[in-house]
Amino acid sequence: MAQAFKRFVPLGDRILVQKLKAEAKSVGGILLPDTAKQEMNQAKVLALGPGRRNAKGEVIAMGTKVGDTVIIPRYGGTDIKLETEEYQIYRDEDIVGILTE
Template identity: 40%
Template sequence: MGEGASNVKPLSDRVVVKPLEEAEQMKGSIYIPDTAKEKPSQGKIFAVGPGKMSDEGARIEPDVSVGDKVLYGKYSGTEVTLDGEEYLILRESDILAIVP
């Protein structure tokens, strides 16, 4: 991971997630190319924004932390490339659960 990626600071309630790749490329004896695979729905939190503002003007702290492993919707977020690696920028509300 390069210096540029480590300096990413998401805004508001956004988080930067590193998708976890599926370990398996073969199903039976049929090869599944990368273009036909489903998007990963698990990832590890790489960076967390400060949280969103409430209607009263108070900052609402995020429920996730850097290093948390999370589940998110398959079509959530915006894909970005930082220092040659793929990441997703998601809203905290796109995260479905924190998993062990």
């Protein structure tokens, strides 16, 4: 089965991301119950729109690229479900930062 997000093309300066899953174990190796897990504010960029246009009609380049791990705001964005997977859509300017290795 093909990944459903590959059929989705964001418009303008929108970015399709999927939140990264929280670890099920603590640093010390203790299994955490679902209630103790904090929601991750990290996500993987899966698709990008072409970018927004300035007043002159020129396309402003996006600040991220597909495959980047980004920090997203705790609130905001648009939740969508494609087949069985959940994704979020943010504007390029809403992305807080990019995590590098």
